[in-house]
Amino acid sequence: MNKTNKVVDLEKVVIKFAGDSGDGMQLTGTQFTDTSALLGNDLATFPDYPAEIRAPQGTVAGVSGFQIHIGRIDINTPGDIADVLVAMNPAALKANKNWIKKGGTIIVNIDTFTKRDLDKAGYETSPLEDSSFEGYNIIQAPITKLTREALKDSGLDGKSIGRSKNMFALGVVYWMFNRPMEQTEKFLQKKFANNPEVVAANIKVMHAGYNFADTIEALPSSYTVLSANLKPGIYRNVMGNQAIAWGFLAAAERARKGLFLGSYPITPASDILHELAKHKNLGVKTFQAEDEIAGICSAIGASFAGSLAITTTSGPGLALKGEGLGLAIMAELPLVVVNVQRGGPSTGLPTKTEQSDLMQALYGRNGESPSVVLASSTPGNCFDWAYMSSKITLEHNTPVVLLSDGYLGNGAEPWKIKSTLDMPEIHPSIAIEGEEYQPYARNEKTLARKLALPGTKGLEHRLGGLEKEDITGNVSYDAENHEKMVGIRAEKIKRIANIIPNQEIFGEEKGDLLVVGWGGTHGSLYSVVDSLLKQGKKIALCQFNYINPLPKNTSEIFKQYKQIIVCELNSGQFANYLRINFQGTIFQQYNKIQGFPFTTIELESHFKTLLSK
Amino acid sequence: MEHLTNKDFTSDQEVKWCPGCGDYAILRAMQKALPDLERKKEEFVFISGIGCSSRFPYYMNTYGFHTIHGRAPAFATGVKLANPKLSVWQITGDGDALAIGGNHFIHALRRNIDINILLFNNEIYGLTKGQFSPTSKKGIKTKSNPHGTTDEPFSPSDLAIGAQGSFFARVVDTNPKLMQKIFTEAEEHRGTSLIEILQNCVIFNDKTFASITGKEVKQNAQLILENGKPMLFGPDLNKGIILNGFKLEVATVGENNVKEEDILIHNAHEQDQSLHTMLARMRPPEFPAALGVIRSVKRQTFDDGVLSQLEYEKENAKFRTVDELLKSGETWEIKS
Numbered sequence: 001m002n003k004t005n006k007v008v009d010l011e012k013v014v015i016k017f018a019g020d021s022g023d024g025m026q027l028t029g030t031q032f033t034d035t036s037a038l039l040g041n042d043l044a045t046f047p048d049y050p051a052e053i054r055a056p057q058g059t060v061a062g063v064s065g066f067q068i069h070i071g072r073i074d075i076n077t078p079g080d081i082a083d084v085l086v087a088m089n090p091a092a093l094k095a096n097k098n099w100i101k102k103g104g105t106i107i108v109n110i111d112t113f114t115k116r117d118l119d120k121a122g123y124e125t126s127p128l129e130d131s132s133f134e135g136y137n138i139i140q141a142p143i144t145k146l147t148r149e150a151l152k153d154s155g156l157d158g159k160s161i162g163r164s165k166n167m168f169a170l171g172v173v174y175w176m177f178n179r180p181m182e183q184t185e186k187f188l189q190k191k192f193a194n195n196p197e198v199v200a201a202n203i204k205v206m207h208a209g210y211n212f213a214d215t216i217e218a219l220p221s222s223y224t225v226l227s228a229n230l231k232p233g234i235y236r237n238v239m240g241n242q243a244i245a246w247g248f249l250a251a252a253e254r255a256r257k258g259l260f261l262g263s264y265p266i267t268p269a270s271d272i273l274h275e276l277a278k279h280k281n282l283g284v285k286t287f288q289a290e291d292e293i294a295g296i297c298s299a300i301g302a303s304f305a306g307s308l309a310i311t312t313t314s315g316p317g318l319a320l321k322g323e324g325l326g327l328a329i330m331a332e333l334p335l336v337v338v339n340v341q342r343g344g345p346s347t348g349l350p351t352k353t354e355q356s357d358l359m360q361a362l363y364g365r366n367g368e369s370p371s372v373v374l375a376s377s378t379p380g381n382c383f384d385w386a387y388m389s390s391k392i393t394l395e396h397n398t399p400v401v402l403l404s405d406g407y408l409g410n411g412a413e414p415w416k417i418k419s420t421l422d423m424p425e426i427h428p429s430i431a432i433e434g435e436e437y438q439p440y441a442r443n444e445k446t447l448a449r450k451l452a453l454p455g456t457k458g459l460e461h462r463l464g465g466l467e468k469e470d471i472t473g474n475v476s477y478d479a480e481n482h483e484k485m486v487g488i489r490a491e492k493i494k495r496i497a498n499i500i501p502n503q504e505i506f507g508e509e510k511g512d513l514l515v516v517g518w519g520g521t522h523g524s525l526y527s528v529v530d531s532l533l534k535q536g537k538k539i540a541l542c543q544f545n546y547i548n549p550l551p552k553n554t555s556e557i558f559k560q561y562k563q564i565i566v567c568e569l570n571s572g573q574f575a576n577y578l579r580i581n582f583q584g585t586i587f588q589q590y591n592k593i594q595g596f597p598f599t600t601i602e603l604e605s606h607f608k609t610l611l612s613k
Numbered sequence: 614m615e616h617l618t619n620k621d622f623t624s625d626q627e628v629k630w631c632p633g634c635g636d637y638a639i640l641r642a643m644q645k646a647l648p649d650l651e652r653k654k655e656e657f658v659f660i661s662g663i664g665c666s667s668r669f670p671y672y673m674n675t676y677g678f679h680t681i682h683g684r685a686p687a688f689a690t691g692v693k694l695a696n697p698k699l700s701v702w703q704i705t706g707d708g709d710a711l712a713i714g715g716n717h718f719i720h721a722l723r724r725n726i727d728i729n730i731l732l733f734n735n736e737i738y739g740l741t742k743g744q745f746s747p748t749s750k751k752g753i754k755t756k757s758n759p760h761g762t763t764d765e766p767f768s769p770s771d772l773a774i775g776a777q778g779s780f781f782a783r784v785v786d787t788n789p790k791l792m793q794k795i796f797t798e799a800e801e802h803r804g805t806s807l808i809e810i811l812q813n814c815v816i817f818n819d820k821t822f823a824s825i826t827g828k829e830v831k832q833n834a835q836l837i838l839e840n841g842k843p844m845l846f847g848p849d850l851n852k853g854i855i856l857n858g859f860k861l862e863v864a865t866v867g868e869n870n871v872k873e874e875d876i877l878i879h880n881a882h883e884q885d886q887s888l889h890t891m892l893a894r895m896r897p898p899e900f901p902a903a904l905g906v907i908r909s910v911k912r913q914t915f916d917d918g919v920l921s922q923l924e925y926e927k928e929n930a931k932f933r934t935v936d937e938l939l940k941s942g943e944t945w946e947i948k949s
Contacts, residue, residue: 038945183943232949236942249935260695262687279938280923281930285694287919290720294687297680297717301660301691304678305699309691327681417939454676454692454699457655462624462671464679474626475671 007178010223012071014079015173017166018096019088021064022054024166028086029066030412031170035183037237037414040227041070044379044523045412046078046597051267051350058112058120063095070177072226074530076378076523078411080599084176086169088112088143090121097132105137107172109165111144141212143168150208154201164205171209178224181206231416238415240379240408241268244312244338245275247386249282250418252308255394255426259284260307262298264291264317267350268406269340272312292317296324296337303333304463306430306453308390312338315357316347318401319364325399326365329489331463332440332449334393334428336386341405343595352595353407355519356570361401362548362577368486370493372396373547375403375519380415382408385545387423394428396448398492403547405520405569407597433457439473446499447492496549503542503551506530511538512611514561516587518544518574524598525567531604537611544574550581558585563610565590567598619644621654624674630665635786635812636733640672642792643731647675649793650800652700659702660689662709665740666733666812669704683714686721689728690915697916700800701728708738711747711767722776724915725804729796732769732809737818750821769809770893774886774908780806781893782906786813787826791837791904798906804914811902825902834897838905843876844892846901853877854892854900861891863900881909 015032019025026047033045048065055062069079085100087093089112100106113126127133128140147168151161167184174181185203192198213222238246252259261284263273277286285307289295296311303309313321318339328335341357343349361373372392376385382404389400431437431450439461440449452459461473469476470484505514507529517525522543529541542557544550558564566575567590575587590606592598622644630636647657657675661667663682670677676699680688689703703721710718710732721728737755738744744757748769752761773781780802782795792810799806811822820827825834836846836854844854851866853876864871883889889908896902932938 034943038943040945040947227947230947232947234940234944234946236939236944246935246939249938253935258695260691262691280926281933282935282938283923283927285919285923287690287694289687289690290716293684294690294717294720297684297687298691298694300680301678301688301693302695303691304688305658305692305695307695309695323681324684331678417944419939420935453696454658455655455696457653460655460675460677462626462673462677462679464671464677465681466679 008221008223010225011073012069012075013084013177013223013225014067014069014082015084015086016065016067016082016096016099017086017169018063018065018092019166020057020091021050021052021062022057023064023088024163025064025066025088028166028170029068031184031187032173032179033068033412034187034237035174035179036068036070036225037235038183039179040230041072041225042075042228042230042414043068043070044075044078045069046407047410049351058089058091058117060091060095060121063092065092065096070225072228074228076527077597077600080601084173086173088165088169090118090123090127093127094121094123100136103135103137105139106133107139107141107169109143109169110140111142139216141172146208146212147205150205151201154197154204156197156201160198160201164202167202167206168209168212171206172213174206175210175213176222178222181210230414233416235414235416237412238380238383239271239410239412240376240382240404241271241340241410242275243380243382243415244376244386244402244404245272247383248276248308248310248336248390249279249284250383250420250423251387251390251426252284253282254420254423255308255390255428257308257394257428258306260299260302260309261286261312262289262295262302262309263287263312264289264295266292266314266317268342268409269312269314269317269338271409272338272340292320293324296321299335300324300328300331300333303328303335304454308394309334310336310338312340314340314342315344315360318357318360322365325371326367326369327465328399329365329369329371330465330468332397333399333451334397335399336389336393336402337399338386338402338404340409341403349595351406353405353520353597354570354593354595355405355521355568356573356593357403358547358570358573358577361403368490370490371548372398372400372493372496373403374400375545375547376408377519377522377543377545379408379411379413383415383418391424391426392496394426396446396492396496397429397451398448403519408520431456431459433459435459437461438471439463440468440471442488446495447488494549497552500546500549500551502553503544503546503557505540505542505557507533507540508538509540510560511540512562513537513539513607514558514564515539515541515607516544516564516566516578517541518547518568521567521569521598524600524603528600528603528607531600532607539607539611555582558582563588565607565610567603569593569597617648617654619648622647622674624672626671628672629668631816633815634665635735635814636666636669638786638789639731639733639792639810639812640669642789643673643796646793646796649797650700656698657700657702658692659704660685660692661704662714663740664706664709664738666704666706667709683709683712684717685709686714686717686730690721690726693726693728693916694919697727697920703728703730705730705732707732707734707736707746707748711769711772719772719776722773722778722805722807725777725779725912726915727803727805729799729806730808732807733812734769734809735812735814735818736821737814739814739817743817768894769807770907771890773807774890774893778807778908779804779910779912780906781809781889781908782807783809783811783893783902783904785811785822785826785835785904788904795906798909802909804912824897830897834901836895836901836903838879838881838892838903838907840879840881840906843873843878845876861895861900881906882911884910
């Protein structure tokens with residue numbers, strides 16, 4: 001298509017698609033993401049949707065959003081506020097009114113600005129007709145009407161026609177950002193392969209949106225975002241949950257183990273189950289259990305029988321798995337428990353992100369039951385941390401809790417495809433037939449015991465949750481043995497610090513302010529520290545992935561800065577954990593518990609205040 | 614293959630049940646039954662939950678796992694799926710299986726995972742010292758309900774058959790020969806085999822099954838079912854079960870014109886659950902209690918279903934390695 005308008009080159013742009021939860025905004029956003037990725041943009045995405053599948057139509061509670069940040073520069077967050085907002089109804093506009101840049105572009109489906117929909121959104125009068133959005137570039141697109149018009153001869157029923165509206169909005173945005181539509185056309189042809197009328201209709205509507213944008217004079221220019229300067233290599237888009245699933249597949253293959261997942265559906269972790277369930281061809285066995293407890297217990301059973309066994313869940317599910325996890329610690333069996341954290345307590349905010357399960361992961365069990373805790377920090381590195389969790393659990397025969405969160409799990413970014421051979425070797429600690437075997441004899445260095453797998457001749461033995469006698473593993477109620485075993489289980493975890501790499505920092509090696517984060521806040525903290533470094537500040541970021549044990553050089557790093565601020569999406573759990581481990585060091589806190597990631601604006605302003613002290 | 618004996622299945626751990634506990638007889642019967650199965654010793658795995666009965670794996674010289682309360686079916690399911698070649702036995706009690714573990718119990722039966730479940734039913738909590746259980750008779754006075762329970766008890770057979778269990782057998786701890794025979798038949802059945810063992814707790818619920826197992830009454834109070842054979846019992850084997858309308862009745866051959874051919878023939882393989890349910894519900898004094906294999910029907914096992922899907926997917930796969938998966942779908946290259 002020929003562009004009649006001039007094209008403006010942008011460094012980066014944030015676009016948000018918002019509509020009713022049935023409007024297909026997640027699909028629209030994903031399509032824009034995939035197309036942008038293929039053009040070589042760096043990007044990050046953030047879906048934001050209600051817990052209800054179809055919350056009351058037209059209400060603010062039912063608004064589903066998908067934010068995408070694309071750039072030709074390094075992109076680490078989905079962006080604080082949008083440059084462009086697509087609002088499919090008044091509720092979507094209202095829900096996002098504080099999340100759109102002053103003077104930004106808002107594309108509204110003007111056909112929905114009726115009294116009925118305005119009422120549902122809680123507007124007495126149309127915000128487009130008063131001063132609410134003065135100074136914004138509002139494009140009033142009759143999306144419903146033009147979609148109907150485009151499909152009037154399609155033979156589709158009204159409902160199906162209505163469902164195609166999102167493609168009109170996508171077409172408009174494709175025009176605005178000078179993107180080709182081929183990728184989405186291919187996608188539609190594949191998705192609706194059995195229904196050529198629907199394919200044709202969707203493509204037609206998308207083109208109608210594109211042409212509408214090209215024709216109207218409201219858009220003086222279109223924009224382009226050139227490809228980013230990413231490292232050479234083959235790329236693809238990945239979402240965090242998908243990358244976690246692949247990390248486990250890679251680890252199982254390298255460890256020559258069967259992969260077993262015992263899981264119960266829970267938002268926002270279910271996509272890991274969905275992804276692994278697709279890959280039976282790679283030998284993975286997925287078991288959708290009757291509840292969270294059966295999820296972990298089946299995994300422990302599979303681990304006992306020799307699989308790389310994992311269970312996936314979110315906060316409330318981890319609470320239910322506590323007793324099972326304690327058994328795996330006592331029986332010293334390999335197991336990875338993935339917790340894709342969400343807002344809590346209780347059912348909390350199922351679809352929103354939070355980092356409030358740290359204490360639960362570290363301590364949420366009866367007795368002294370230490371567990372390795374790791375945290376992934378970008379959608380892409382979920383792959384690496386699932387892999388490392390598997391390596392540690394199989395080599396040390398003790399469970400690992402891997403913390404991800406809703407933001408990482410559902411977020412996407414371009415990922416430079418790794419080869420499984422890029423990953424370190426995995427050597428499971430297993431006894432073989434003919435070996436002199438004592439179930440609780442240990443490797444001197446790591447204190448890991450060896451497993452003997454059922455089916456191995458001559459190594460029959462019994463495990464259980466009762467306290468174990470040192471070496472033999474027989475049941476023992478002996479007082480001194482118990483104290484000794486509690487000590488061994490703790491020491492075994494501590495010694496993992498000997499094999500993990502040193503903690504790295506980004507920025508100045510000594511300085512005025514050390515920003516400390518862990519897990520999923522990496523993108524926003526990194527962006528702000530990067531920006532402040534460019535402004536000449538003596539600042540650094542120390543983002544932790546190894547939570548328990550902490551890397552050995554941690555205290556050395558902390559000594560190099562005048563101030564330390566621990567930033568996390570909870571009330572200060574990691575800060576308190578560091579206070580236990582590094583008494584005497586002063587840790588300031590920056591906390592947010594709103595179900596959303598940090599914005600770079602709030603962080604930068606807070607760090608600047610600290611630096612000016 | 615070398616023939617094993619009961620000694621091969623006896624572990625070096627001291628057995629710590631109360632003297633006179635019914636569990637001893639069950640343990641001995643199991644240790645005698647396993648050699649007859651002609652399997653390698655290392656292929657047996659015993660999984661238990663929590664309770665007196667769940668100490669069982671420690672006394673078997675096989676692979677064993679004493680897990681957590683009520684969850685043994687989930688562990689056993691994981692073991693069997695991970696390595697379907699293993700012979701997996703779950704040991705549980707009425708509290709473990711039917712109270713805290715009720716959910717896992719019915720789902721194992723529903724899926725028909727190929728494991729054997731031994732339900733030691735003594736109608737009481739033993740290890741926690743005598744509280745009523747989900748199978749305790751209504752009105753029983755215990756520490757946790759000194760004025761008598763107001764709970765209706767579960768019937769394990771109703772629960773199992775209702776959950777589409779493909780195999781249900783009942784034995785008594787006073788008949789070791791029958792236990793040994795039924796354990797073997799349970800292992801031979803493909804699917805979840807549930808064996809309810811009426812087991813006496815000498816400390817907290819002594820003689821709760823006396824009306825079935827008592828020496829003086831047992832010949833009239835037990836009907837040992839055999840597939841294809843008439844349902845006859847009594848000291849002279851002249852009493853039998855007949856169907857009158859939709860109800861079972863006890864009749865005596867030779868009395869009231871009842872002939873031997875009027876006595877029902879047991880068919881454990883009948884898919885319809887009605888008669889099996891009625892037989893399993895029979896209780897003295899009106900009826901004898903039915904023992905032996907009451908129901909044993911063919912149904913696809915969960916593990917077979919999972920494995921055949923896996924095999925199909927492997928054969929028809931577009932890719933066979935993780936590296937091929939990582940490179941599948943939309944990719945793009947950034948050149949230096």
